[in-house]
Amino acid sequence: QVQLVQSGAEVKKPGASVRISCKASGYTFTSYYIHWVRQAPGQGLQWMGTVYPNLHAAKYAQKFQGRVTMAPDTATSTVYMELSGLTSEDTAVYYCARELHGGTFDFWGQGTLVTVSS
Amino acid sequence: QTVVTQEPSLTVSPGGTVTLTCASSTGAVTSDYYPNWFQQRPGQPPRALIYNTNNKHSWTPARFSGSLLGGKAALTLSGVQPEDEADYYCLLYFGGDTWVFGGGTKLTVL
Numbered sequence: 515q516v517q518l519v520q521s522g523a524e525v526k527k528p529g530a531s532v533r534i535s536c537k538a539s540g541y542t543f544t545s546y547y548i549h550w551v552r553q554a555p556g557q558g559l560q561w562m563g564t565v566y567p568n569l570h571a572a573k574y575a576q577k578f579q580g581r582v583t584m585a586p587d588t589a590t591s592t593v594y595m596e597l598s599g600l601t602s603e604d605t606a607v608y609y610c611a612r613e614l615h616g617g618t619f620d621f622w623g624q625g626t627l628v629t630v631s632s
Numbered sequence: 633q634t635v636v637t638q639e640p641s642l643t644v645s646p647g648g649t650v651t652l653t654c655a656s657s658t659g660a661v662t663s664d665y666y667p668n669w670f671q672q673r674p675g676q677p678p679r680a681l682i683y684n685t686n687n688k689h690s691w692t693p694a695r696f697s698g699s700l701l702g703g704k705a706a707l708t709l710s711g712v713q714p715e716d717e718a719d720y721y722c723l724l725y726f727g728g729d730t731w732v733f734g735g736g737t738k739l740t741v742l
Contacts, residue, residue, distance in 0.1 A: 559678065559723075616684070619670075620683070
């Protein structure tokens with residue numbers, strides 16, 4: 515069965531970076547996009563960007579340009595998302611989600627809570 | 633900056649019908665925006681309901697349907713159940729592999 519399993523919760527200080535993983539299983543890893551979405555406490559969903567493992571190509575929302583990197587590891591069917599220059603506004607639950615190119619979103623990871631606090 | 637707008641909140645009675653909408657600041661939403669709809673209950677990750685305007689996943693209850701309505705994407709719940717109380721989000725495609733979520737609709741079943 516399809517699963518996206520994310521790494522555990524993180525606590526970071528302002529200015530630090532965080533790297534979250536999303537390990538895929540149960541399907542052909544290189545055939546689907548992986549998107550990253552975050553949700554601040556009590557807020558809505560925010561699209562951060564996407565990576566296509568087959569091409570090692572990524573696209574980021576303008577808001578995160580220069581601060582985010584999404585990269586696949588095809589050997590382990592894992593996608594990593596690194597966010598740098600953390601501030602308290604980056605405190606959120608971060609999700610990965612799968613998309614079959616052409617707009618079909620289906621499975622989501624369980625979420626990773628990132629807390630930024632001094 | 634592109635904005636996707638949803639009703640902040642809606643209330644529906646059990647067994648009733650409700651339509652949630654999703655509008656784009658760029659103009660009318662068409663199938664080229666590949667509208668997706670997600671349900672999120674408290675403390676849970678989002679769950680995909682509808683993709684590409686009106687396609688259901690195998691797990692999507694039959695009472696959920698997607699469409700285009702008056703230049704917006706729409707999600708209609710017919711015969712609402714108490715367990716449908718949740719937040720609902722739409723997601724639209726804006727080209728160049730970029731997507732934007734709506735602000736979400738909090739649906740209350742009362």
